[in-house]
Amino acid sequence: MDRDNEGVTPRELTRDGEAYRFLMSETEEAVYFYTDTIEDCNEATCRLYELPREQLIGHSPLEWSPTLQADGALSAVLGTERFKRAFAGETQWFRWHYRKGDGRTSEAIVHIELVRVDGRRRLLVRARDLLVLERADHAIAETETRFQQILDHTPVIAFVKDVAGRYVFINREHERLLKRPRAEVIGHAPEDIYPPAVAQALRLNDQRVLSEGHAIEFEESVPVGDELRTYLSVKFPIVDRSGTAVAVGSISTDITARKHADEALRSAAIAVSTAEGDRIFEDLVRSMAAVLAVDVVFIAVPSTHTPGRMRTLAVIANGKIVDNVEYTLANTPCADVFGHEFLMIESGLERKYGGEPLFPGLRSAGYAGFPLVDAAGRSLGLISLLSSVPLKDPALIESMTKIYAVRAAAEIERSRSQAALRASEASHRAIFESTEDAIFVHDYETGAIVDVNAKACSAYGYSREEMLNVSIADLSSGKGPYTGENALRHVERAKTGEVQRFEWRRRNKDGSLHWDEVVLKKTAINGVPRILAFSREITARKLAEEGMRQAQKMEAIGHLTGGIAHDFNNILASIMGNIVLATDRETTAGDARLTRYLDQAMLAAKKARDLIGQMLTYSRGRRGQPRPFALGSLLRQSSQLLRSSLPATIDYTTQIADDVPPALIDPVQMEQVVFNLCINARDAMRSNGAIRAGVLFAGPIQAHCASCRQPFAGEFIELFVADSGPGIDPAVIERIFEPFFTTKEVGKGSGMGLSTVHGIVHEHGGHVVIETGLDQGTRFRVFVPPLAGGGAAAMDQTMPGFAPRRLPKTRLEGHVLVVDDEPAVVEVMRDLLEGWGLKVTVAPDGRGALALFSAEPGDFDLILTDHTMPRMTGIELAREATKLRPKLPIIMCTGYGGDVPLAKSTEAGIIARLAKPVEPEELLLALTLHLPDHR
Template sequence: MQAGHLHSPASSPETPEPDASDNGIPAVSPRIPGGEVREEALRKSEDRLRATIEAALDCIIGIDEQGRVVEFNPAAEATFGYRKREALGRTLADLIIPERLREAHAAGMHRYLETGERHYLGRRVEMTAMRSDGSEFPVELAIEVAEGPEGRIFIGYLRDITERRRSVEDRIRLESQLRQAQKMEAIGQLTGGIAHDFNNMLTSIMGYLTMARERTEHYGDARLAKYLDRAERSGQRARDLIAQMLTFSRGQRGEPRALQLGPHLAEAMRLLTSILPSSVEIRSEFARKIPCVQLDPLHVEQVLMNLCINARDAMEGKGTLTLALQPVHGGACVCASCHQPVKGAFVELAVGDTGPGIAPEVLDRIFEPFFSTKEVGKGSGMGLAVVHGIVHEYGGHILVDTAPGLGATVRVWFPAWFPDTPDADGPDSGPDSHDATAAPAGLHGRVLLAEDEASVREFMQDLLGSWGLAVVSAENGVEACERFAADPTGFDLVVLDQTMPRMTGLEAAAQLLKHRPDAPVILYTGHSEHLTQERIRGAGIRAQARKPLDVPAFRALVEELLPARQTR
């Protein structure tokens, strides 16, 4: 065959001419023109972009230069309450921007289009958006600009941050509660420590005043007796203030019992006339059926008196004071002093006044001890702090309603108590008072005294000695145990301070009673936190006394515990 008769592959009518640049590989498919390939790739790219936008968890909203919506993804539909077909073509300002913010939005758009100033572009900012029902909510927004065939497109990425804001607010509130609790605990510990030291000083001061007043009866010096009486009254006021400090710090436990608050408050109201001027009108609003509470009646009176004095001072002695008592149920409210949520059934004691109200800047501090808006010397700042201590001691809470110029109402909530039987104590007459006149000397016996505070130890030696008792003193519990162990039957009475270095009074009593179980022991203290009657009796201690000592009551206690042959 001749070579000219052969058809070369390059000349075949069914095969395209090879391109030298691709080593014989066809540049274009013979079945798909080049434009169709580009369109297919573009379509696939658009489909991927559309799927990404529709699957996004954040709202993606696009607007043109006229502010009209050109993109509105499913997340935006769910967040704002519009269907996509409802949103497209509408202006963004009318759709999701609150009316008060639309002018600023329009100004920002205009400024960017005129000057290119990118104030918000490329940044994450927080703003307020609006749903289809008109409700507003916080969003995080980021805006970018894209150039399109029809001009610039503004793409907004929005995220509803309502839950984030709520979480932040909850965290801030919990941190505030923690700080408040820590602050009140620290102040309480400091207050209790200060009160303990003052009690020691007052024990000797008031004790010596009592002993001095006894001696004036023999000399008949009326003027000296008057001076001593005045000094003793001042000491009693100091003692009462210390008692309030200890109550705030939860160092003094009450003796709760089942109470009907109505009769107790009715009785206490009679005492209000002594602390309230006639220019203050008293109104009472007591509900008919009120559950019982478990409280110490003396603490109830203390709460009432402190609240009424506070209201009197707020009104500057002129106005209307309202007392109300009713059952309530805790719900969506928070205690004003401990900042904890309040839940459960309570009995509310409310004291309202017609004074100027409580300023917002001091509302969070009114329960702090020694905080007062009064002039120096016109208030100790302990009234509401004591109320805080007592109320929370019994598991209660405090709410405050106030507004500038509209007075204030302090609402104390005590937990309601529903006993198996309906019986509850009526009005109490309070503890028996002791005769202020000390009994004459006439005691015999040997007393072991343990007291670490030198001034109190000296006073107790003088006091017991003035009654005819021989006193052996020790500076701490360890020394007292050593002296007792050396002669267990040589002591007729043991008097132990509770708070001492190296060994507490309770620990010392336990050691002493191992040597002689029937030894009469008196424990005395001014800081009785965690000391219950069960714990004291369980330790074998016969009796307890509180600092500063009530001398006649302490004398009666000593007489009771000494063997009968040693008193006359």
Template sequence: MARSLPCFDDLLVSDALPALVIGDDALEGCNTAAQELFGADTGHLCRLPLATFLPAVQPDGGESLRAWRERVEAARGGLTQWFLWQFVRNDGGLIDALVHLEVEPPKDRPAGRALRSPVRARLRDLTRFRGIEWSRMQQALAGTAAIVFAKDSEGRYLFANRQFAEMTGRPLEEVLGRRDVEVLPAELAEECRRNDSLVLAERRPLDFEEHGAIDGERRIYLTLKFPLLRADGSAYGVWGIATDITARKRTEEALHHAALAVSQADGEGLVQALTRYLATILNVDIALIGVIEGEGDGRMVRTIGRFGDGVYLENFSYPLNTTPCQTVLEGFRCYRSGVSEAFPDSRGLRPQGIEGYAGYPLRGSDGQLLGVIAVLSRTPLEDEALIESVLKIFAGRAAGEIERRRAEDALRTSEASYRAMFDASEDAILVHDWDTGAIVDVNPKACRAYGYTAEEMRGLLPAQLSSGEYPFTKETADRLIERAKDGVPTSLEWHRRNKDGSLHWDEVHIKPAEIAGKRRILAFTREITARKLAEQALRESEEQYRSIFNASVDGMVLFNSAGQVVDVNEAFARMHGFEMEALIGGDCERFVPEERRADCKRMVRAALAGNPVRGESVACRFGGSTFVVEVHAVPMQYRNEPHVLAIVRDLTERKREDARRAQLEAQLRQAQKMEAIGHLTGGIAHDFNNLLASIMGYVVLAAERQATLGDARLGRYLEQAQVSCERARDLIRQMLTFSRGQRGEPRPLALGAAVRDATKLLRASFPSTVEMQADLDAELPAVLIDPVQLEQVLLNLCINARDAMQANGTVRVAAGWRHGYRGVCTSCRQSVEGDFVELAVTDTGPGIPAPVLDRIFEPFFSTKEVGKGSGMGLATVHGIVHDHRGHVVVESADGAGATFRVLLPPLDPAIEGSRVGTRAPAAARNAFEPLRGRVLLVDDEASVLGFMSELLENWGLEVVAVGDPVEAHRRVANGDIAFDLVLADQTMPRLTGTELARSVATLRPEVPILLYTGYRDGVSQAELSAGGIRAVLDKPVDPVALHAQLQRHLGRSDVSPTLA
């Protein structure tokens, strides 16, 4: 209640409480205190309907009479309740009361009352008990079975009764002043906190189910919480009354499962299924259903379903009088324990260790004893009330199944008799007396349909089976009987009422007949409730269809079987630019282009044939413009006639978005594929670099020896080998750069001259059957590109051209100026626009098919035979060109060859360019001045360590060569070796070059340190400074650069770090 309540001082202290005995919507009695409270005597109060004492709504907005009935029914179900309520006095004044509602004990039930249990309500007048001391209230609440507590707005306990302390397992002094989280399990404490906050926020009483684990067991409490309000209406606390409903919840759940199991069981195995469900729900070891056969002391129980220990058991028969089953013939019986001792002659109980037994009789619809249903347990049974309720539910279903089986047996034994046909009729048949109209006979179908036994139906008048609602009344029924007597067969729909009060629709045929020499009135009835409901559902469905039809954002058009438009919604008319009235009555010609009208008509015919149609089509608007639509045509019944509903969606915007999405996805896939190459090159580059370093080193040594011998031809050979090694070194450097996602070393380059030099090398490697042509513009603007990578691009494109022509044809290489180009890059799928310097490679091969053209830039994609192509050539071209902000455009046609156009942005003329430098002659490179000093050389690669040692010694240096960086560090730290300079590799196991340099610099800061690496970008300036490194050389090491650095740093310690 939202109204302000008094302080709850001693509300429950008085024994002379107003008490009401509540029947069905009326008072059955009240005490003197109640008469005083309501201002009227008992006679007056009991004559008035209960609604007289209730306002229309409670202060919380709930309907008084409905809510009161729900609480009374809950009390009859065993739920004792505390709640705040408002009543109306006889003089119209309002009473605010705290109500205690419980079922009245049987001994207090007034004589002559109805069988339904009355409910007793005790009222506490809140106004009347103001000012009573808190201590007296504590004494009163300590004796109640409910859990009672009070908290302040911060959640601290101000009061708790003894039941609360017992629930928490704490003394009251450990509860008061503490919050929920300090006295309750965490889950329950959090739930209580949320519910308290809700009560304080809404300032009205609220009911909650609160859950938590108490002493390891899951408990459920039904809690009424209401706010404690100050005079100004603000809340200062929460008062709560909780009842433990765990057992009731468990019972409800078990009964729910039982009812569900009974409703689901069906078919020939129904009885077996019932035993399995029963054993599972009650958690017993054995469940059985048996029929009683024989008479007197010789009666036997023959089981028709038995389940035990997780399996179905074989049926058998046993004597009734030696078992506990004999004690349940008149009603439920339960032996919670000791049943084996109670029935020692029962041969099956003791051997199986049975301790507990419960059984329920099976009776037919006429009350006849049919058999028993029982459960057996090897442990004592606990919840007797629950077991009885579950057995009662299962007993009804089992008895019905036994009756069904017996009825089937009876029908099979009387095939030729009138009674068999009468009883077996699928229609309910009622035989009426000619004079009175009373029922004299019915078939079983009528009993099942109406819910009566045959005996109960005999003597009933037609009016007693009518709903009573006009026109289905006694007068109408009597007229129909009289009409049948006149010999007029009558058929009609009739609204009847079953024994349980439920209403049904029947189709009834009435006619006179003579049976056994007596005139009778026969009524054949067939239930049509489902049909009537279906008709109602159809009407509702049509209303729903109309609502959906009009509200849909998709266009909808309804065609009849002739293909005419019956209806359109506003969305369809707006989509096509017509008024709705202009479309109805015509065919599809107004909104479908002429070339698509035949398709539209075929769609309607197909849907009418029961085949839904979905697809894309083209529609037209009022002005004649067309647009793409998605159409879904389905058959449907409209006003009992076949129609076709077509749902139309404008795809214009979606098509535009799909095209954009496809373009973006293609770009993303291409970028992902091209990224794969970077992860494959770095793995081999380091080892190959070490091999190349050794080869180059020994070539240098051979060149130095050749200078001594003076063999000119050998000098040319070695110079060519040196040039090739340096080109290989540059290539490996590019591989390492590419594998780390970095660009090479772009420099201003005249494209024509660079391509001319590269083409000369290519001509020498191509067979004579391939003609190389070059068309190079010498006046082209410079481009910014790595020279080695440019050679790779040209090499890959020319090799692809050669292989495409099968080494027979013409390859044309051109370099020129491309003004105002507009197009799409074949490799990255992006739009390309602007002025470019173009490198084009054209072949006279068969051309590239379109499916292949979409994939040629994927890594490892190749159309060549296995072993004849890696599939990496064009992927490399893609990476290099796009790293230099360029694009690749491929033009090809079947039988007309292919042209690959590499488009590179021209270099800004304001930037001063430079051309690729030339190498010094080998003779100049070999003229090294002698050096002096002692060098500590550290490299884990033995071949590199060997040639470097020999190279340095040839230059006049003493060398201490160490193959393990950790060993080198140890020897330096121990002072085992003397040296003037350290030369080390960067990439070594356990200790990198920079890490070794830091440790040496700490020990010998005056010694210069040189580092060589296959990937200089991996070494930062900060690492160089930290390690005292004076220079970093590329690997394979260029002897000229190495000699220069050694010459520069030996004997000096004031030189800044450099990248050589």
């Protein structure tokens, strides 16, 4: 390798090499190659000098230097000397004043080094404008300040440590945790703050993050005052430009309360699942007192001797099981629990109820109690607790007491049944037949059913003779783990003397499936060993739990659907605006076909707008416009269009009852329900069969909603759509109302039809019931409440039209600032407003608009802005603009009004809100009302 001057080895470059291409195209600094003149330069050099490349190549950079530099030296002499030293192999760093193309003088940092390009000596010159660097430094400082402010106002704990484990940043929440000012923490390690064991654990977690090089989630416990608190920490490496980890960042959330609640629930679940035997009630009160850390827990039932008094089955006080007592129910908090519902008194118990305390010698501040009921809802007793200190966390206490109450109630029922069984065979049979639990007696060896009670027969739908001839497998759902084989395994385990408690999926004689809670126990009847099974139906509880899960899932999907609809509204705003612009101009062409085409285009666009409205209705992002309307009239009008859209192979008929009261509905939305259900029926029948739609007054009804999974009752109007299709599989019904769920081929369905039905019907206070069977067709029954009072006065029985309207020729005056991050929407708005005579200035986002407005606040008569934009929302823009000009008219357009409360927009200075896609008539009216020259 060649060496130049004093052993300096120039860097080797080739014009087609990666390093050369990087210098000329990737770097942001000015780069050029120099001998006596500039031979090659990048675009950043052109920006630095503000000259085209043609005026730079072949010229010396000294031509664009002032005569004198800042120190008084001649630029030509000093520059020549710098180049000479660089050619001698001495790298140059210096500040240099230069002139831009328009003659302005600026200052740059210049670096010169000797290189070889394709074997020829050249000077590689790199330069950065000092003003640009200073601005960048200022921006970095501002970013750091904002970062600090953001983290100081977040409720989580945030910090950064260097690789040595010293804190270099903590936020305000971390200061409050440590009870130390930031200055006393920065520069210190965990060992200076926490006990050694805690500090060591924290350091090991930090080192693992640095070692593995990615974010890791930890549960970390640290002492806070006298309490040990648990945090969920997400720790991550912070790297420099080279990818080297230089620090560890952490975001930590306090989960102490959640951990305590989880532990309490776990302890309660274990306690109630393992408690058994003669001392079960004592085990329950002992466990409940320990889990909830209270002074007294007792289980009580009505006295069998004295009406109005209660007797305890088990009492624990201050950690010890004490003798059972009887007490008068009146004037005690127990009177508000027994036969009623859960009650909790956080503090002031003795002030509220007065009289003698329930347990003399024990002063109580707080009380909680839960009623004990049997399977039929009859009162059995109560389970209660007393605390000498005020109670906290009502939700946790209610959950805990309910768990123990269910177990205690079950045991009370079970113990009563077993006591009666021991009395005599006669009493055994009486209780056996009258209990609310289904009871089965199984052969000890084979597991065959040898006896059942009346409840078992009525619950399963068999006669007693039939029951004695069916197998366990016949009574099981048949789908694992609820099979005959699994049932026999439970029987085998019961033979060991271990009581078996489990949930079971049973099948009735009619094929229906139900959930049961089953207890198996080894026993002897008349000296013969048997397996005794107690079965209690819990289907209602299971449905309630499933309904809650379904509601949460549908709510989450609803938020997603609303966001998608919002984006479509922006697209549709541009389409409809352009159609209106074309409509305003088609009169000049005088083309009747063009007029018809535009009318049809607007018809389709407005239909699309209404469909998007249904998506927003589903997500609760947009509500309908309800008015008194007869569902029968709606079905008649909708059927006219439906018949033309259904194939001739489908027989479509309607059945509309007379004297059906009106309902308070949005007719556009309810028409969408009719269409969606009929299209769904058409597709299910593969366009061949019969559809029958109708309206009738259902009167009082009790049913279970297939959509929200909740029971409902009352008087309703029924809108039904029935088809002769193949029916719906139960597994499909489970998901049929989810947005985007479809059983059709790709491209054959959007999956929004029935989810839209769900949103609209429930928005109107209604419910949906599905009746279906294999090869028996399907009937969707939509129930909506009748209009209060039943009157039909002032009803408009016509559906709204979609015909596009020509705007009147209007001339407005003024200067409007239009702000939207959708270019297509901006262009439509510009054309509309300029067509009305307005001067229009546009900005692509809130910050750009604020910059334009700040430069000349008095130059604009009105701001027309979108809300959801990057960098600055419409609300934020309005706040800043009205600070500069308080009475400035501002109109906001939004595609998702649900996320902007009216009070919030009014407080920001917005005087009108329009929903996207904006109707030109509404926009014209708003501008006419609020432009200063047109008020």
